[in-house]
Amino acid sequence: MTSRDLLHRVWREHVAQHMRVLLVALVLMTIEGGMLGVLSYMVRPMFDRIFVAGDTSAIAGIAITVFVLFVARAAAGFGQRYLVVLTGLRVTTGIQKDLAGHLLSLDTRFFQINPPGGLIERVRGDAQALQQTASAALMNLGRDTIGLVSLLAVVLWIDWVWALLVFAGIPVVVLPIVLLHRRIRATTAAARRSSADISTRLDEIFHGMLAIKLNRLEDHEHGRFDTTVDQFLRAERRSQAGRAGLPAMIDLLAAIGFLGVLIVGGHEIAAGDKTVGEFMSFFTAMVLLFGPLRRLSNVSGHIQAAMASLDRLYSLFDSTPEIVSPPGVAAAPLPPGDIRVEDVHFGYDGTPVLRGLSLTAVQGRVTALVGASGAGKSTVFNLLTRLIEPQQGRVTIGGTGIETVNLQSLREHFAMVSQDAALFDESIRQNIRLGRLDADDAAVEAAAEEAKVMEFARDLPGGLDSPAGPRGANLSGGQRQRVAIARAILRDAPVLLLDEPTSALDARSEALIQEALERLSAGRTTLVIAHRFATIRDADLILVLDKGKLVDQGRHDELLARGGLYAQLYEMQFAKN
Numbered sequence: 001m002t003s004r005d006l007l008h009r010v011w012r013e014h015v016a017q018h019m020r021v022l023l024v025a026l027v028l029m030t031i032e033g034g035m036l037g038v039l040s041y042m043v044r045p046m047f048d049r050i051f052v053a054g055d056t057s058a059i060a061g062i063a064i065t066v067f068v069l070f071v072a073r074a075a076a077g078f079g080q081r082y083l084v085v086l087t088g089l090r091v092t093t094g095i096q097k098d099l100a101g102h103l104l105s106l107d108t109r110f111f112q113i114n115p116p117g118g119l120i121e122r123v124r125g126d127a128q129a130l131q132q133t134a135s136a137a138l139m140n141l142g143r144d145t146i147g148l149v150s151l152l153a154v155v156l157w158i159d160w161v162w163a164l165l166v167f168a169g170i171p172v173v174v175l176p177i178v179l180l181h182r183r184i185r186a187t188t189a190a191a192r193r194s195s196a197d198i199s200t201r202l203d204e205i206f207h208g209m210l211a212i213k214l215n216r217l218e219d220h221e222h223g224r225f226d227t228t229v230d231q232f233l234r235a236e237r238r239s240q241a242g243r244a245g246l247p248a249m250i251d252l253l254a255a256i257g258f259l260g261v262l263i264v265g266g267h268e269i270a271a272g273d274k275t276v277g278e279f280m281s282f283f284t285a286m287v288l289l290f291g292p293l294r295r296l297s298n299v300s301g302h303i304q305a306a307m308a309s310l311d312r313l314y315s316l317f318d319s320t321p322e323i324v325s326p327p328g329v330a331a332a333p334l335p336p337g338d339i340r341v342e343d344v345h346f347g348y349d350g351t352p353v354l355r356g357l358s359l360t361a362v363q364g365r366v367t368a369l370v371g372a373s374g375a376g377k378s379t380v381f382n383l384l385t386r387l388i389e390p391q392q393g394r395v396t397i398g399g400t401g402i403e404t405v406n407l408q409s410l411r412e413h414f415a416m417v418s419q420d421a422a423l424f425d426e427s428i429r430q431n432i433r434l435g436r437l438d439a440d441d442a443a444v445e446a447a448a449e450e451a452k453v454m455e456f457a458r459d460l461p462g463g464l465d466s467p468a469g470p471r472g473a474n475l476s477g478g479q480r481q482r483v484a485i486a487r488a489i490l491r492d493a494p495v496l497l498l499d500e501p502t503s504a505l506d507a508r509s510e511a512l513i514q515e516a517l518e519r520l521s522a523g524r525t526t527l528v529i530a531h532r533f534a535t536i537r538d539a540d541l542i543l544v545l546d547k548g549k550l551v552d553q554g555r556h557d558e559l560l561a562r563g564g565l566y567a568q569l570y571e572m573q574f575a576k577n
Contacts, residue, residue: 003303006310014094018087025087028080029142035073036292037150040285042066044158048277081139088135092127099123099316106321108387117200122316125195126309133306144292151289158282159274162265166257166286180245185304187239192308194232201228239305258286323386325407334405334413336494337398338363339384339525344393346379346548353379355548356393361527361541363398368528368536370566371545377529380545381497384527385414397495415493417517419500421484423472428457428483429464431472435487443490451486451516453479478513485516496521498528502535533570542566 015022046062049055100123103110111119155163205212205221212221265282268274339361346354354376361367369377382388383395386402395402402410415435423431432444432453439447448454448464456479460466472480481501488496498521502513514535530536537556544552544559544566552564559566 003307006307006314009314010091010310014091014098015087018090021083021087025080025083026142028076028083029139030146031076032073032080033143033146033148033292034150035069035076036147036288037154037285039066039069039073040151040288041154041157041281042069043284044275044277044281046277047280048275052276077143080143084139084142085135088131088138091134092131095130095313096123096127099127099313102317102319106319107323108382109322110319115200115203117198117203118196119316120203121192121196121199122312125199126192126312129192130306130309130313133303133309137303137306144295147292148289151285151292154285155282155289158278158285159265162261162282165260165264176245177249180242180249181304184239184242185308187235187242188305189308189311191232191235191239192312194228194235197228198225198232201225243305261286323389323407326404329404329406331406331409334409334494335398335400336363337400339495339527340396341380341383342394342396344383344390344395346376346383346388346391353548354383354390357545357548357550358393359543359550359553361525363525364523365540366521366526366528366538368530368539368542369545370530370536370542370569372569374547375545376548377545378499381416381499381527381529384495384497385411385416413493414495414497415488415491416497416499417481417484417488417501417520418498421472421480423468423475423480423483425470426468427462427465428453428460428468428475431468431483432464432486432490435489435491439490444486447486447490450489450519451482452512453482453486455512456482481513482516485513485520489520494524496524496526498526498530500529500531502530502532531573533573 042062042065045058046066049058050062103119103123152163155166201224205225212218261282265274265279269276269279341357341359344354344357345352353374357376357380359380369380371377379388383390384402386407389403397413424434428448429441429444432447433439435447436443445454445464448457453464456475457464457466466474468474468480468483472483475483485501498517501517528536528539533556536542539556541553542556542559543550544564546565552559552562552566554562560570
């Protein structure tokens with residue numbers, strides 16, 4: 001997107017609603033900036049009437065006028081800065097809220113190809129960078145533009161020839177400024193990308209701390225992080241060098257202008273054609289004028305930096321989910337019935353995972369999926385919940401294609417317990433309530449009791465209100481699983497998906513979890529993925545998958561008697577044990 005498109009979009013979507021506050025800020029900027037011109041003009045009577053002519057009667061009037069001008073400028077400056085910063089914060093937080101909501105609507109595939117650290121940097125880092133640069137640009141642009149106009153009026157009123165001499169150096173600096181603008185945008189974008197890389201690296205380090213410690217990778221990861229930070233330093237250094245170059249160009253312009261004015265003006269004063277007050281008023285106005293010019297040159301750098309952040313933010317806003325509800329289909333419970341996967345083909349990035357898979361999970365029965373790693377078991381679960389779409393074939397529930405039903409209704413049809421119990425940094429009670437947000441405390445406590453959560457929660461200082469910690473870090477693996485089961489009990493969905501729910505547990509924890517799962521699955525359609533045969537041997541139907549195809553099915557004893565892949569997997573596990 002061009003800079004104009006980006007500015008128009010951010011104005012339309014996030015800034016225009018704050019128009020009234022910005023208009024008040026603009027009025028205050030006008031007062032603050034206009035005072036510069038008036039103050040510089042007051043130098044003329046101060047020198048000519050007081051310092052040269054010795055008119056003491058003018059001292060009080062001029063002094064009071066200058067005092068009032070400074071007070072008015074201070075009050076207006078405070079007001080406009082507060083309003084601009086407040087508006088910037090509101091715009092930034094609005095962007096962050098909208099962006100977080102948009103990201104939550106995207107498919108899981110998006111998060112597989114975009115690392116969490118990079119997304120965090122965009123939502124927080126780019127939005128904050130936009131607020132800082134845009135607020136600075138807006139304050140300078142409004143106040144300094146008015147100040148520049150008022151000061152130009154003064155210098156032109158005093159002597160337009162001197163004014164032309166001051167700006168004689170403009171042609172010298174135009175091309176360097178244009179080139180610097182391009183460099184600033186490119187280098188700022190590179191710096192923001194490097195900043196995102198730092199967030200990604202830190203995210204990997206903190207989440208992989210156990211593996212780092214066990215494999216003695218501290219020095220290795222420290223070296224990788226140092227390299228990433230050094231890349232950011234180089235990119236940020238180039239960006240800051242470009243921004244520092246803009247005020248330097250203005251100083252060069254000032255040097256050329258003042259040289260001409262001092263030579264010409266000095267001769268005119270010596271000849272009596274100009275007064276000392278006129279020269280001092282002109283000189284004061286010009287000194288004050290180059291301050292706004294220097295800041296306005298920085299504004300262009302701020303704008304280019306803001307454009308880089310806006311470009312990255314709107315690239316996320318423009319990402320769209322591929323899996324959505326069919327248009328016009330309202331949320332409604334799905335009809336009961338068998339789950340069927342019919343001749344489904346699916347692959348990731350050209351690598352086939354499912355090759356014409358067909359299977360049936362009978363309503364109200366327990367169906368287990370068995371196979372080696374990579375056979376496609378978890379992919380089946382993702383297909384059922386439409387986290388992914390089949391590239392060929394279809395999935396039906398009760399004879400209805402899942403692609404024809406409301407997406408919210410489809411996912412409410414399932415409850416899932418996986419080996420990675422997804423807990424959040426909230427209380428145990430609130431983690432259970434995530435299964436059904438409108439559940440009251442009595443329902444939550446009943447689910448906790450049924451899932452054996454209360455066995456350990458009673459010993460915690462806060463009971464169910466004890467914090468689970470980041471990702472459930474305050475709880476053991478078995479405790480996290482019981483919380484996840486309680487969440488599924490509270491959800492009370494018609495179909496239960498169990499993905500290796502006891503894979504990482506000790507014998508006692510596994511027995512407790514297995515008992516809770518049996519109560520949970522009673523009377524509802526249940527699909528189980530498990531490598532431990534003790535978990536699935538009592539299933540009503542076991543489906544054996546191999547390389548994305550269904551190669552065998554039956555009950556445990558039947559499959560063992562046939563001596564196929566299931567028997568091989570069973571014997572391998574038995575030999576290990």
